[in-house]
Amino acid sequence: EVQLVESGGGLVQPGRSLKLSCAASGFTFSNHYMAWVRQAPKKGLDWVATISTSGSRTYYPDSVKGRFTISRDNAKSSLYLQMNSLKSEDTATYYCARLAYSSQGVMDAWGQGASVTVSS
Amino acid sequence: DTQMTQSPSLLSASVGDRVTLNCKASQNIYKNLAWYQQKLGEAPKLLIYNVNSLQSDIPSKFSGRESGTDFTLTINSLQPEDVATYFCQQYYRGNTFGAGTKLELK
Numbered sequence: 001e002v003q004l005v006e007s008g009g010g011l012v013q014p015g016r017s018l019k020l021s022c023a024a025s026g027f028t029f030s031n032h033y034m035a036w037v038r039q040a041p042k043k044g045l046d047w048v049a050t051i052s053t054s055g056s057r058t059y060y061p062d063s064v065k066g067r068f069t070i071s072r073d074n075a076k077s078s079l080y081l082q083m084n085s086l087k088s089e090d091t092a093t094y095y096c097a098r099l100a101y102s103s104q105g106v107m108d109a110w111g112q113g114a115s116v117t118v119s120s
Numbered sequence: 121d122t123q124m125t126q127s128p129s130l131l132s133a134s135v136g137d138r139v140t141l142n143c144k145a146s147q148n149i150y151k152n153l154a155w156y157q158q159k160l161g162e163a164p165k166l167l168i169y170n171v172n173s174l175q176s177d178i179p180s181k182f183s184g185r186e187s188g189t190d191f192t193l194t195i196n197s198l199q200p201e202d203v204a205t206y207f208c209q210q211y212y213r214g215n216t217f218g219a220g221t222k223l224e225l226k
Contacts, residue, residue, distance in 0.1 A: 106170075
């Protein structure tokens with residue numbers, strides 16, 4: 001069974017940093033692109049970052065480029081999101097998502113999410 | 121950036137109805153369109169990708185179509201377990217999600 005389990009969420013002050021982790025199991029992690037998607041309270045889905053199978057290529061929307069960094073450790077089947085210079089508008093549930101095999105966009109498995117609140 | 125516009129934002133229907141949800145892309149996305157279902161308090165779940173390909177274990181009551189930059193998700197024989205918010209996503213350039221259609225029972 002495919003499982004994605006996020007951790008590392010919490011309350012953080014504006015301007016500070018936080019690092020999320022996602023532990024993957026039940027599939028060959030190194031064969032899949034991975035992504036982070038967030039959802040602000042009672043809002044829609046917002047793509048945050050994507051990383052290639054080897055980790056050599058990363059992709060971000062302008063809203064987080066330069067502040068967020070996605071990375072992975074294939075030996076540990078783990079995905080990470082380093083979030084710096086956090087803003088109140090970054091408050092959201094952050095989902096780890098697996099991209100379908102040979103796809104860079106179709107998200108065929110999702111974790112349950114980690115809640116991040118940016119507030120003083 | 122490619123914008124995805126979903127309509128309606130809220131849809132009320134009865135058990136057994138056939139419902140159609142709409143999604144319009146601001147430019148050509150070359151069939152790079154997926155639909156997700158999100159039930160209250162849960163993570164999103166992939167239903168359909170590449171406009172009309174059904175994800176494994178998803179019942180055939182769900183179907184997708186396209187007409188240029190207009191896309192539809194149809195749900196046949198609506199059941200209480202279909203109550204959810206449905207999101208479309210383009211993955212042609214980056215990833216953009218629509219704002220969602222909340223489907224409720226009358």
